[in-house]
Amino acid sequence: MTHYARRALVASPTPPAQAAAAALADAADWVGIDDQPDLVVALGGDGFMLQTLHLMLERRSQPPVFGMNLGTVGFLMNEWRPHGLDERLARAKPFMVTPLAMTATGIDGRTHSLPAINEVSLLRETRQTAKLEVTVNDRIVLPELACDGLLAATPAGSTAYNLSAQGPILPLGSALIALTPISAFRPRRWRGAILPDKARIGIRVLNPGKRPVSAVADQREIRDVASVAIAMDRARELTLLFDPEHALDDRITMEQFVA
Structure with missing residues (x-):
């Protein structure tokens, strides 16, 4: 006690x-x-x-x-x-x-670093579909994901926005990250991935001028991003x-x- x-x-x-x-x-x-x-x-x-x-x-x-x-x-x-x-x-x-550590670089070149306890989400800002290139540990795993958005969730946050987007529930202590698409249009059959929590996730916005995307770490939003890096922050x-x-x-x- x-x-x-x-x-x-x-x-x-x-x-x-x-x-x-x-x-x-x-x-x-x-x-x-x-x-x-x-x-x-x-x-x-x-x-x-x-x-x-x-x-x-x-x-x-x-x-x-x-x-x-x-x-x-x-x-x-x-x-x-x-x-x-x-x-x-x-x-x-x-x-x-x-928590997750999100580093978002805007199309203006400015860099923003924010923590996320539940999830980091990328969301299209207009009616135009977002087009994203996704890397895991610097390897391109999705050359082009056409979607409304994409999110990376911790086990503690997997029952929040991630679950609403049809993502998996991760047991606490599972040392995993859920990578979940939001209304993916192409590839049509991709429903997301479960990654080890040591993975480094990179997301590059394709044609950000025409198809602007915002990045949200829990409740804090950075608009008009060009790229986002996501990793677990074990120091915090x-x-x-x-x-x-x-x-x-x-x-x-x-x-x-x-x-």
């Missing part, structure tokens, strides 16, 4: 999350998020959890995050309960989440904490049986 002495409490601006934060105000001697906590409790939905995790990535050290759901789906969250927090934190099971691993009876790996497994 683990004891966390310095805890920070963060909450989504929504009324339910703010009410929950008020209910927990006296549950601990909370420190500020900038005061080097050794644990963060996040109240909100999955979107707020992603915001919190991205905030952790910007810091020198990344304390574990225990989320409680005050949103809609709450796939990355535990159940909201105002009582027994100390016991829950002591018993919580840690799960390591490795994050830790999520879950109740033993509500573990993330079990939730990901059960998603494969949802009708």
Whole structure:
């Protein structure tokens, strides 16, 4: 059992999350998020959890995050309960989440580097179909993919946009990346690939002036890209904490049986 002495409490601006934060105000001697906590409790939905995790990535050290759901789906969250927090934190099971590193080069030559916890997605900006050249470890595997877009998803993000695009669910800890097309037109039979997480993925936009493409790392978008490089960033691993009876790996497994 683990004891966390310095805890920070963060909450989504929504009324339910703010009410929950008020209910927990006296549950601990909370420190500020900038005061080097050794644990963060996040109240909100999955979107707020992603915001919190991205905030952790910007810091020198990344304390574990225990989320409680005050949103809609709450796939990355535990159940909201105002009582027994100390016991829950002591018993919580840690799960390591490795983000993707996206390096996008624009048609203007500028380079942008962003992390992605769920997925990196490339999306057409106009009615024109995107045309992409795809490489894996510097080898061209698709000379021309005509599609609405393409995404690379982590195991933690494989049940999000990736699943909606008919991509595979990846078990947590599987050391895999899902590469999933979005409405692929050509090659017609290509439905995506499952790659080892050591793979380096390169995507070059063919004719970006006529067929502009944006690159999105989770919720942050870079428009008019010429090329994108994607790889796992093991130097910036994050830790999520879950109740033993509500573990993330079990939730990901059960998603494969949802009708």
